[in-house]
Amino acid sequence: MFVNMACVIFMLLMSPVNVNANEGKVALIAAKGSAIEKMHLMDIRRLFLGFKLSVDGAAVKNAVLNVQSKLLYDEFMKNVMHMTEGSYKRKMVKRVFRQGRKRIREVSSLRELNDHLLENVGDISFVEMSSIDDMESVEVVQILW
Amino acid sequence: MCITPYTHEVTFSYFNSIRKFQATVLFMVAMLFSSCVVGETSFNGFVSLFAGKVTEGNEFLADYPEVGIYDNDWSFSPDSTLGAQFSSYITDDFSLVTQIVVKGASDIDADIDWLYGNYHVSSELSVQFGRKRLPLYYYSDYFDLGYAYYWVRPPADLYTWQITNYNGISLLYEKNLGEMDATINLYYGNEESNNNDLLSLLFGVPVDECWKDMIGIVGAVSDERVDIRLSYMHGLVDRSVNGVAIITDSEQEFLGLSINLTLGQLQILSELNNYKRPDNEVNINSHMLSLAYQIGDFTPHLTRSALKQDVNTGGNDERHHTTTVGVRWDFYTNIAFKIQYDKVVDEGIIVPIKGDSNSISLGLDYVF
Numbered sequence: 001m002f003v004n005m006a007c008v009i010f011m012l013l014m015s016p017v018n019v020n021a022n023e024g025k026v027a028l029i030a031a032k033g034s035a036i037e038k039m040h041l042m043d044i045r046r047l048f049l050g051f052k053l054s055v056d057g058a059a060v061k062n063a064v065l066n067v068q069s070k071l072l073y074d075e076f077m078k079n080v081m082h083m084t085e086g087s088y089k090r091k092m093v094k095r096v097f098r099q100g101r102k103r104i105r106e107v108s109s110l111r112e113l114n115d116h117l118l119e120n121v122g123d124i125s126f127v128e129m130s131s132i133d134d135m136e137s138v139e140v141v142q143i144l145w
Numbered sequence: 146m147c148i149t150p151y152t153h154e155v156t157f158s159y160f161n162s163i164r165k166f167q168a169t170v171l172f173m174v175a176m177l178f179s180s181c182v183v184g185e186t187s188f189n190g191f192v193s194l195f196a197g198k199v200t201e202g203n204e205f206l207a208d209y210p211e212v213g214i215y216d217n218d219w220s221f222s223p224d225s226t227l228g229a230q231f232s233s234y235i236t237d238d239f240s241l242v243t244q245i246v247v248k249g250a251s252d253i254d255a256d257i258d259w260l261y262g263n264y265h266v267s268s269e270l271s272v273q274f275g276r277k278r279l280p281l282y283y284y285s286d287y288f289d290l291g292y293a294y295y296w297v298r299p300p301a302d303l304y305t306w307q308i309t310n311y312n313g314i315s316l317l318y319e320k321n322l323g324e325m326d327a328t329i330n331l332y333y334g335n336e337e338s339n340n341n342d343l344l345s346l347l348f349g350v351p352v353d354e355c356w357k358d359m360i361g362i363v364g365a366v367s368d369e370r371v372d373i374r375l376s377y378m379h380g381l382v383d384r385s386v387n388g389v390a391i392i393t394d395s396e397q398e399f400l401g402l403s404i405n406l407t408l409g410q411l412q413i414l415s416e417l418n419n420y421k422r423p424d425n426e427v428n429i430n431s432h433m434l435s436l437a438y439q440i441g442d443f444t445p446h447l448t449r450s451a452l453k454q455d456v457n458t459g460g461n462d463e464r465h466h467t468t469t470v471g472v473r474w475d476f477y478t479n480i481a482f483k484i485q486y487d488k489v490v491d492e493g494i495i496v497p498i499k500g501d502s503n504s505i506s507l508g509l510d511y512v513f
Contacts, residue, residue: 042324049326051319052268082369084439086475087407093512094293096189098278098286099317100232100242100263103187 025129026072026079028141031117035059036124038142045080047124050092050101061122065106066113069128076126079145110134185234190513193291195224195483197506204499205489207298207506209305210288212342213250215504222249224297224506226289230259238265246289258289258310274314280330280363281306283374283403283416291510295412295437295473297485300450302467303416303431307343308356311336322366330363347496348386355383356397369407376401382422395424412437414448426457435469444473454496464492481510 028044030036036059043053047063067073077085095101107113113125114135126144127135198219199205205215213223230244244259261275278286284299288309291297298304313334320327335357344352361378378399384392401418414435421428430453437446451466471485484507491500 090293094287097230097290100240
C-alpha cells in the first residue's frame with residue numbers, strides 16, 4: 001500500500017517535470033532518415049546565412065526559417081545568428097542581390113514546415129521541442145538551447 | 146575609343162551597347178528560357194522612391210555616376226530606383242543572374258547591372274563570368290540597393306566614380322576562419338562608357354571613357370561585430386573629349402579600406418579610399434565616418450564624408466565634404482522609411498562641383 005502510494009506520488013511529482021523538461025527548449029530538426037548529424041553552431045549559422053556546407057555536412061542542403069512565432073524567431077536570431085532581425089534581413093538582401101543567391105525559405109506554420117521538410121529531405125529548420133509531437137516523420141538533430 | 150584586343154572589343158562592346166529595349170528583350174528571353182528549361186528560378190526586386198530638394202544653395206549632386214542632381218524644386222529623379230533580379234538555377238552548381246536597374250537620374254533608362262553566369266566549383270569557390278558591378282568601394286556592389294544601408298544613398302563624396310561596372314571574369318572564395326567569415330574576390334575585366342554621364346557633365350562636352358585590363362582583389366573578414374574589407378584595383382584608362390583622345394593607356398590604381406563595427410545597438414562605419422593616375426598627376430583621397438544607434442525600429446545616424454584631390458599642374462582641385470544626419474525607420478516588413486539632411490561644402494575653386502548646399506530628402510526603400 002505504502003509502495004503504491006509512493007509510486008503514485010512519485011509519478012504525480014515527476015509528470016509535470018517531464019512536461020516542463022521540454023518547455024523553452026528549441027531543437028534543430030530534419031526529416032527522418034536524412035542522416036544529418038549534430039553540427040557546430042557556426043555551421044548552422046552559416047547555413048542560415050545561405051552558405052553551402054562542405055564535406056562533413058554533405059547531407060545538409062538548405063536552411064528553412066520558421067517564422068511561425070515572432071518570439072522564437074527573435075530568440076533564434078539572438079542565440080544562433082548573433083544579430084538582430086534587421087541586421088539579418090539586410091545581410092541576406094545583400095547576398096541575394098550581390099551574388100544572386102537564393103533567399104532563405106520562410107515558413108509560417110508547423111504544417112507547412114513539416115510538409116517542406118518531408119518533400120525536401122536534407123533541409124533543416126528549428127522548432128520548440130514542445131511542437132515536435134505535433135509533427136510527423138521529423139527527427140531532432142540537436143538541441144539548440 | 147577603347148583600344149582593346151579584338152575579342153574583347155566584340156564581347157565588351159556587346160554588353161556596353163545593351164540599353165532600354167534590348168535589355169527588356171533580353172530579360173524576357175531569359176525569363177522564358179528559364180521557365181521552360183531550368184529546374185528553379187527566382188525573382189527578386191527592390192524599389193527606392195525618394196523625393197528631395199535643396200533648401201539652401203542651388204544644386205546638390207546626390208548621385209555622381211548617374212548625375213542625379215537636386216535643385217530648389219522637389220524632385221523624385223535623383224534617388225529613385227527600380228531594380229529587378231532574375232536568377233535561374235540551372236543545376237545545383239550553375240546559375241544565371243540578371244539584374245536590371247531603372248533609375249530616375251538616368252531618364253528612366255534601363256541599365257544592366259548584372260548579367261553573369263555563376264558556377265560553384267566547390268562549396269567555397271565559385272567563378273562568375275559576364276557583367277557585374279565593379280567592387281571598388283564598400284557599397285559598390287549594392288549601391289542601388291537602398292534597403293541594405295541606413296542612408297538615402299551612400300555618401301556621395303566617396304562614390305564619385307564614372308565607371309560602375311565591368312565585363313569579365315571573377316573568382317569568389319568564401320572560407321570560415323574560426324568564428325569569422327572570410328571572402329576573397331579576384332576579378333579581371335573592362336568597361337567602356339560612351340558619352341559618360343558624369344565626365345560629360347564635368348567637362349561640358351561629350352566624353353568617352355574606357356577602363357580596361359582592370360585586375361582587382363577584394364578581401365573581407367567579418368563576424369557579428371567586426372567587418373573589415375580591403376580593395377585594390379589596377380587598370381588602364383582611355384579617354385576622349387569631344388572625339389579627341391586626351392588619355393591613352395594611362396595607369397590607374399584604387400585602394401580602399403573599410404572597417405565597420407557593430408557594438409550592440411551602436412554601428413560605426415568607416416571608409417578610406419585612394420585613387421591615383423600617376424601619368425596625369427591625379428591623386429584623390431576620400432574618407433567617411435558614420436555613427437548610428439538603433440532604437441527599436443529607428444536608426445538615427447550621423448555621417449561625415451570628404452573628398453580631396455591634390456592640386457596638379459592642370460589646376461584640378463576638386464575638394465568637398467558633407468555632413469549628413471538622418472533617420473531610418475523600419476516600420477513594416479521589408480520596407481524602410483528614411484529622411485536625411487545633407488550639408489555640402491564645396492571648396493573647389495578651379496574645379497567646383499555644384500557649390501555649397503543644404504538639402505533634404507525622404508522616401509521609402511522596399512525589397513520584394
